[in-house]
Amino acid sequence: MGVRGLTTYVNKNQDAFLQQFFLYETNLVIDGNGLCAQLYRSLNCFSAFGGDYDKFASYVRKFFKSIRKCNVSSYVIFDGSYEPRKLRTVFGRLRSKINGASRLDPVTQGCLHIFPLLLRYVFKEILKEFDIPYTICEFEADDEIAAMARHLNCPVLSYDSDFFIYNVMYIPFNTLEHKPMIIEDDGVSKYALECRIYKVEFLTNNFGGLDEELLPLMATLLGNDYVEKKVFRKFFSQLKLPKSRKCNNEQQRSIHGIIKWLQNESIDSAIAKILGRLKNNEKNKVLKIIKHSIDGYKNTRCRSLKYFNISDVDPRLETNFQISETSIIPEDDDDNVSDEENTDTSSDSSDNESCEEFQDPDLITGIPNWFADGVRNHTIPPAYLNLFTHHLHLCSPQAEDYQDEDSFMCVLPILRFAFDILTDFSHENCVYVRRENSSSYKRMFLGKEYSIPRLFDKSFSDLSENELQSYFYNFFNVKLPKLDFDDVRLLPSDFQLFMLAILWWVAHCDVPIANIHSLFICYIMLDVIDEKTGIIRGHKYFSNKYSKKIEEIKVTNNTPLKTNDEELFLNKNKVQYEDSLVAANVLLKHFEIADSIRKKPKSYDVKRMHLFAQFQCCLLQVNSLNDLCGRPIESTKYHKCFNGTFAYNIAMKLDTHSDPGNFIHSYLSGAHTVLKFYKSVCVIFENISKEMCLTTSKYTGKKSRRKKKKKYEVDDPNSFLVQGFESNVTL
Structure with missing residues (x-):
């Protein structure tokens, strides 16, 4: 969810609401979606090129190594499907994402936070690599995260203002140092991560013992992903907001004003006063909104315990939180309550629509157990x-x-x-x-x-x-009728779905041959060469470290291996270390943005990026269908096969040559076993393409200068929501 403005309010009052904390020797419940996003924002990646997944994977590894060094046991929980009542918010954000992504280029990528398509999948790949347990919720994860943290009596790591409302120990991600430090604990030196921690009592005590039961109501009034602040427009029109230099905008003043007001209220009296400013026909509807929003913060069930194999020795039931409707909805008519103007100029009718469109969130539980x-x-x-x-x-x-x-x-x-x-x-x-x-x-x-x-x-x-796997193979037999899976199985097991995605891509899109070969080289670099040389991305560092050795290799290893040219060479383990060094020395510079783009950002080729965006869609869908059908083929490790910047640069280089294969053999001269592996991959692709009658296209060149975009007009932008699932809080 997210309470608008609350993170800013707490950050401006850190000394009062956050205390120094050392994270070590404890359990830690992690908001998977939140941590993934914050780690990516912390990393200087090139989003305009579609995702440098290997770089992100290395950064995630480094983070969890620090966590593990401090003897912290992590449990990661991810969001699942959208909740029905949140769909309108989702569509509003989708429009913003589309608008942001349409402006993405090498200049704007630093300020536009557009997450690459496969980012969360890469994050999960590293969790599996570290044997860190994780689960995906059926719907929103916040309630589960809070309930599990209370059960384990441990902190939550996230960057979501909702956790200022849940009664949990909360570590905001932006306060966490990533480098372990040594502290003394009872005379014993231990590694710990310094951070700041929030507890509800820090907030309530700062305001003279404010009842913590009132915090969910405060969050509801301020507006979250399920209810808009304007639903309570009439209440805010009569609330006295403080004039403070610390609260320099209306939302910050609203937060401070609500907290001060709630100091002298109980939950029933506060709700009664809120409803007292509404017409009688609105009161029950708004009360329902308040109750369901508060229930979201009070839920204590935790299904995740089962999937982490943690026994719930003290089973927690749903909260017994009750609001007395008879005591808070007065009988008298309040139609004549003064309606002072507020900054939100929406009419009474829009408030009514907000109420009428509210949907019972209990519908989200109606999914089968399987x-x-x-x-x-x-x-x-x-x-x-x-x-x-x-x-x-x-x-x-x-x-x-x-x-x-x-x-x-x-x-x-x-x-x-x-x-x-x-x-x-x-x-x-x-x-x-x-x-x-x-x-x-x-x-x-x-x-x-x-x-x-x-x-x-x-x-x-x-x-x-077996039946599930039959579905997988039957689908491709129908849609790619001349595909022979026996040819695909000749490839390394972790490359087979990657090749299948390429074949689907070529069959359904106009793909230049240079883009295909750039993906072959990308896979070989990330999955074959990196395994031999170690993951190094600094070209100058690599050159300085291995330049002498590489020169010696070129002198002593100037004749290729004697093998049968028709024999396939697809055993990654037989690729030699020396050849990998030679190839890496040539290829590493392509992990950085090309000088031509740095000097002339308008040379960024968005049409080529569109092709790679199509390929990522193919790669994800082929792998997802494979997972759904019982994984008949080994899943692709995305961080070991695709780096957008690298693939883009190699494709641009190959596009100037009529025969990419011949150029690669010249470009990687001396890396004999690497070239034999590359040639074998090309042979299999060419054989399959010939059997399937696939053809590649001639690249048409860079995009023309962007035309001024006209705003797309939609009569009713939310009219297409599937009936029965639309959220009913008016935006």
């Missing part, structure tokens, strides 16, 4: 959660050409097939919300024309592992 368990146990891919719960899939704005069609359009058949499997082929349509130009979105119904015939007359939960 689906909930699949989400928690990672057998239902995150990419398909909203597809099942809302029959809806939203676009993920990326670095792409916003004058061209949505990059996700090429994988709609995969999305529809996943929907059919999950819903037992029982629905006519699902909805894909695609971006529309650079400022808005548009619904698109995916009907039966995208479907393929059903293999088994069984529900998803009754399918065996």
Whole structure:
């Protein structure tokens, strides 16, 4: 959720609300979505190039090494599907993301926080690598995170203002030092991470013993993702706000004013006064909004304990929090209460709409157990959660050409097939919300024309592992009819889905040969060469460290290995260390933004980025379908196969050559086993492409100068929400 302005308010009063804390030898419940986002923001990555996933993976590794060094046991919880009552907020944010991503380039990437498509998947890959337990909630995770932290009596690590309201120990991410320090504990030296910690009593004691039960009401009045502040416009019109230099905007003054007002109120008296400023026909509706918003902060159930194998020795039930409706809704008519003007000029009718459109959040629990368990146990891919719960899939704005069609359009058949499997082929349509130009979105119904015939007359939960895997292979047999999986299986197991994604990409998009070869080199660099040389990204550092050795290698290793040219060389373990050093010395400079772009940012080629955005969509959907169908093929490790900056630079270099293969052999001269591996990958791709009659296109060049964009007008931007799932709090 997020209480508007509360983080700023606490940060401005840190000495009162936050205390120094040393994190060590404890459990720690981590907000997975929040930490992933904050780590990415802390890292200087090149978002305009689609995701430097290897760099991000290294940064996440470093963070969790520090956590582990301090003997902290982490439990990570991620958000799941959108809650129905939050969908309007989600769509509002989607428009902002589209607008931001449309302006993304090498100049703006530092100030626009656009998260690459595969970012959270890479984050989870590192959690698996470190054996850090994590789970994905069915819906929002905040309640679960707070309940688990209370159960374990340990802090929460996040950067979400809602945790100032939950009664938990809360460490804001921006206060956490990442480098462990040595402290003395009972005469014993121990590693710890210095940070600041928040407790509810720090806030309540600072305001003369404010009742902590009133904090959820305060958050509701200020507005969160489920209720707009303007619902309480009449209340704020009569609330005396302080005039303070510390509170330099209305929201900050509102926070301070509400806290001061609540000091002298109980929960019932406060709500009674809020409702007393409303018309009689509004009171029950607004009370329902207040109750459900407060319940979100008071929930104590924690399903996550089960999936972390933590026994709940003291089972927690739902809160017994009660509001007496009869005592707080007076009988007298308040229609004539004065209606002073406020900064929010919305009319009474808009307030009524806010009330009338409120939806009971209890509907979110109506999902089958097999689906909930699949989400928690990672057998239902995150990419398909909203597809099942809302029959809806939203676009993920990326670095792409916003004058061209949505990059996700090429994988709609995969999305529809996943929907059919999950819903037992029982629905006519699902909805894909695609971006529309650079400022808005548009619904698109995916009907039966995208479907393929059903293999088994069984529900998803009754399918065996073999039947699920049959679905996977059958789909590609239908959609890519001349594909021979025996050819794909010749490749290293962790490269097979990567190749399958490339084949789908080439079959459904106009792909230049240079882009394909750049992906081959990218995979070889990240998964083969890095394994031999270690992960080094500084070209100057590498050159200084290995220059003499590389010169010696070139002198002593100037003749290629004698092998049969027709024999495939696809064993990564047989690629030699010396050859990897030679190749790395040439390739490492391509991990940085090219000098041509630094000197002339307008040379950034958005059309080429659009192609790589399409490929990332293919890679994610192929892997997600593979996961849904019981993983018949080893999953791709995204951080070991794709770096957007590297792939872009290599593609640009190869595009100036008519034969990319010959150029690579010249460019990596001396790296014999690396070249043999590369050649073998190319041979398999060429053989499959020939059998499938796939063709590559000739690259048409850079984008033309951007035209001034016109604002896309929509009569009713929320009209396409699937009936029964739309959020009902007016924006």
